[in-house]
Amino acid sequence: MTYSPTRRGPQRAGPAQAYANIGLETKVLSASPEQLITLLFDGALAAIAKARLYLLNGNIEGRGLAISKAIDIVDSGLKASLDMEAGGELASNLAATYDLAIRNLLLANLNVDIEKLDLAARLLGDIGDAWRTTAAPGKPNTSKTELFPV
Numbered sequence: 001m002t003y004s005p006t007r008r009g010p011q012r013a014g015p016a017q018a019y020a021n022i023g024l025e026t027k028v029l030s031a032s033p034e035q036l037i038t039l040l041f042d043g044a045l046a047a048i049a050k051a052r053l054y055l056l057n058g059n060i061e062g063r064g065l066a067i068s069k070a071i072d073i074v075d076s077g078l079k080a081s082l083d084m085e086a087g088g089e090l091a092s093n094l095a096a097t098y099d100l101a102i103r104n105l106l107l108a109n110l111n112v113d114i115e116k117l118d119l120a121a122r123l124l125g126d127i128g129d130a131w132r133t134t135a136a137p138g139k140p141n142t143s144k145t146e147l148f149p150v
Contacts, residue, residue, distance in 0.1 A: 040073055040078050041128030041132075048070050052121075082094055
């Protein structure tokens, strides 16, 4: 009898993860452009929340993977979606804020600094809250910022 190797930690995949992936894929495929940006904010904040837990538990690999995921979402998703020509000064300010969040995430990982991690989460949480308010007026705010202490 043979057994397949058990994967533990942040890379473990199983039925629950497969189900979650299908759920996310369904959300992405049916989302409006405004909802896609909201999903990016949610994904970045979820990755930062995981990184925070890994940091507190001393899981270096998990922390690094979660921070890398958050950086990728911010850089390749949120920042890349900015229209610098049409957005003018607002787009430039958002790009600078995203760069600051990325810098704080890098420093949090490099220096095992929970304050830098929380600062990045607050930056993205505040922008995400403003986005949700603007993109979906009249809908209740589904903020993820309560995951992080102020």
